[in-house]
Amino acid sequence: MKVHIFTFLSFLALIFVSTLVTSSNANIVSNENDIQDKLIKCLTNHSLDSYPISSLIYAPQNTSFSIVLQSYVRNLRFNTSTTRKPLLIVTVTHVSHIQASILCAKENGIEMKVRSGGHDYEGLSYVSIVPFFVVDMFNFRSVDVNIEDETAWVDAGAILGEVYYNIANKSDTHAYPAGVCPTVGAGGHITGGGYGNLMRKYGLTSDNLVDAKVVDVNGRILDRATMGEDLFWAIRGGGGSSFCVILSYKIKLVKVPKKVTVFRVSRTLDQNLTDIVDQYQHVAPNLDRDAFIRLTLGVTNSTKTGLLTNQATYRCLFLGDTQSLLSLVHENFPLLGLEKSDCLEMSWIESVLFYYDFAMETPLSTLLDRHPSSLTSLKRKSDYLKKPIPRYGLEGLWKLMVELQTPQLTFNPYGGQMAEIPADVTPFPHRAGNMFKLQYATNWNEEDNDRSKYYIDLTRKLHNYMTPFVSKNPREAFLNYRDIDLGINHQGIRSYIEGKKYGVKYFKDNFDRLVKIKTVVDPDNFFRNEQSIPTLPR
Missing domain, CATH: 3.30.465.10 (Uridine Diphospho-n-acetylenolpyruvylglucosamine Reductase; domain 3)
Incomplete structure (x- = not known):
C-alpha cells in the first residue's frame, strides 16, 4: 500500500511540475507577445506621416519574417530552430525610424540590437540571451x-x-x-x-x-x-x-598605382615547409610597406602519398610591378622560390577579386553581390604574435594541424604604418611590437549541436597550443574577430568586472577610457550586448 501511495504522490508531483513549466512557458510567450504589441504600437505612433514605419516591421507571425532574419545571418550556428529569435525586425529606411526605435526600446525596457549586414562572427547583432528586437540597417547602403x-x-x-x-x-x-x-x-x-x-x-x-x-x-x-x-x-x-x-x-x-602585382603560391611539408615558414616570420613584417604577404596554414592530401599533410598558402598584394616584387622577394624571402610565372599584374580593383580567390574571368559587378557564395557554421579566434614561433613550435604545429584537420591558421603581417601609429590614437591598441595578427578559422556544414561543439573544440585546441608563443598579460584579441570565449557581460551589478575580462584583451590600456566615454554618452547603458563596453559602477 505504501508503494502505491508513493507512486501516486510522485505522479501528482510530476503533473504539478509539468503544469508549472507549461504555465511558465505560456506566461513567457504571453509576456513577449504583450511587449511585441506595445513595441509595434509605439513604433507606429512615433512614425512620421511622410516616412511610415508599419510596412517595415516584421514580427515572427509575418510570413516574411524568417526570410528577413536569415538574409544577413552569416554564421549558420545561429540559424537553428533553438536560436532565440527577435521579437521584431525593423528594416529602417529613414533616420526617423531609428529615432523611434530607440525611443520605444527605452519606453518598453527592451534590448535593441543594430545589424549592418556583415559577418558578425558571434551573431551579437541578431542573437541575445534576453528578449530583444533588431534594427536592420541593410537599406542604408549609399x-x-x-x-x-x-x-x-x-x-x-x-x-x-x-x-x-x-x-x-x-x-x-x-x-x-x-x-x-x-x-x-x-x-x-x-x-x-x-x-x-x-x-x-x-x-x-x-x-x-x-x-x-x-x-x-x-x-x-x-x-x-x-x-x-x-x-x-x-x-x-x-x-x-x-x-x-x-x-x-x-x-x-x-x-x-594603376597596376599592382599579386601572387598566390602554396608549399607543402615535403617542400621544405618549416624552413620557408621560419624565414617568412622573420621577413614579412620587415618588407617594404608596399608589400603585404598573408600566410594561411592548413592541411591537404599529399600528391605523393595521398595522406594528409601540411600546406602553407601565400597571398601577396604588391603596390608595384612584377620585376620590383621579384627582386624584393628574391632578396628577402628566397626560400619561397617565387617565379615570374607566379605573378600577375592587374588593377587594384581586379586584385580585390583575385585576393578573395575569385576566378580570373569574374566580372567586377560580382563585388555588388551582398550574399556570400556559400554559408557555413563557423568559429573564429585571434591572437597577436610578438616574436617568431621557434622551429620546435612549428614542428609541433604541423603534427597538431594534421590531427585536427579542419582548422586553419592565418598570419597577417604588421610593420610599416602599423608600427608607427601610437597605441592610443584610436581605441585599437595592437600596434608597435606586434609582428602578426593571427586568425584561427574553422568552418563546417553539419547542423547538429554536438557537431558544432566538436568543431569549436578543435578551434580551441589549436588556440591553446599557441599559448606559449603569443602575447601575454593580457593575451590580446581583435574586436572584429568577436570571441565569446573571452567572456560575456550579463549587464548586472558585475557589468564592469565582466566587461573588463574581455575588454582589456580587445583594448588593453584604452579600455578604461572607453568606459569613461560610455558612462558620459550612454549613462543608462542602453546600447549594450554580450560584449559591449560597460559603464562605470555606480
Whole structure:
C-alpha cells in the first residue's frame, strides 16, 4: 500500500511540475507577445506621416519574417530552430525610424540590437540571451565618392564590395584600406578597427576615417563636430554598438598605382615547409610597406602519398610591378622560390577579386553581390604574435594541424604604418611590437549541436597550443574577430568586472577610457550586448 501511495504522490508531483513549466512557458510567450504589441504600437505612433514605419516591421507571425532574419545571418550556428529569435525586425529606411526605435526600446525596457549586414562572427547583432528586437540597417547602403577631395561617404549598411566598386568607378588610382572579403559590412568593420592588405602601407580602416554621422541615445543626429572628439575617438576601433547607432562614415581614400602585382603560391611539408615558414616570420613584417604577404596554414592530401599533410598558402598584394616584387622577394624571402610565372599584374580593383580567390574571368559587378557564395557554421579566434614561433613550435604545429584537420591558421603581417601609429590614437591598441595578427578559422556544414561543439573544440585546441608563443598579460584579441570565449557581460551589478575580462584583451590600456566615454554618452547603458563596453559602477 505504501508503494502505491508513493507512486501516486510522485505522479501528482510530476503533473504539478509539468503544469508549472507549461504555465511558465505560456506566461513567457504571453509576456513577449504583450511587449511585441506595445513595441509595434509605439513604433507606429512615433512614425512620421511622410516616412511610415508599419510596412517595415516584421514580427515572427509575418510570413516574411524568417526570410528577413536569415538574409544577413552569416554564421549558420545561429540559424537553428533553438536560436532565440527577435521579437521584431525593423528594416529602417529613414533616420526617423531609428529615432523611434530607440525611443520605444527605452519606453518598453527592451534590448535593441543594430545589424549592418556583415559577418558578425558571434551573431551579437541578431542573437541575445534576453528578449530583444533588431534594427536592420541593410537599406542604408549609399556610397558617395568624391575624388576631388579624395573622400567618400559610406552608409553603415553598405558592404565593402560596394565601397570598392564605387571607388573604382570614379578612379583607377584610388582605394580604401579595408578587408579582403567583399561581403563584409562596412558598419561593424570600420568602427571595429578593420584591416586588409593595405594595412602595412596605410594603416587600419578606422585610421582612415575623417567624419561620421550617428544617432545617440537621445535620438540626436550628430557628426564629428557635434558629438565631440571623445565619442569620435571611441567609434574608431571601440565598436559603435556600445555608444550609438552609426548612420554613415566619411572615409579618406588612398592612392594606389594603376597596376599592382599579386601572387598566390602554396608549399607543402615535403617542400621544405618549416624552413620557408621560419624565414617568412622573420621577413614579412620587415618588407617594404608596399608589400603585404598573408600566410594561411592548413592541411591537404599529399600528391605523393595521398595522406594528409601540411600546406602553407601565400597571398601577396604588391603596390608595384612584377620585376620590383621579384627582386624584393628574391632578396628577402628566397626560400619561397617565387617565379615570374607566379605573378600577375592587374588593377587594384581586379586584385580585390583575385585576393578573395575569385576566378580570373569574374566580372567586377560580382563585388555588388551582398550574399556570400556559400554559408557555413563557423568559429573564429585571434591572437597577436610578438616574436617568431621557434622551429620546435612549428614542428609541433604541423603534427597538431594534421590531427585536427579542419582548422586553419592565418598570419597577417604588421610593420610599416602599423608600427608607427601610437597605441592610443584610436581605441585599437595592437600596434608597435606586434609582428602578426593571427586568425584561427574553422568552418563546417553539419547542423547538429554536438557537431558544432566538436568543431569549436578543435578551434580551441589549436588556440591553446599557441599559448606559449603569443602575447601575454593580457593575451590580446581583435574586436572584429568577436570571441565569446573571452567572456560575456550579463549587464548586472558585475557589468564592469565582466566587461573588463574581455575588454582589456580587445583594448588593453584604452579600455578604461572607453568606459569613461560610455558612462558620459550612454549613462543608462542602453546600447549594450554580450560584449559591449560597460559603464562605470555606480
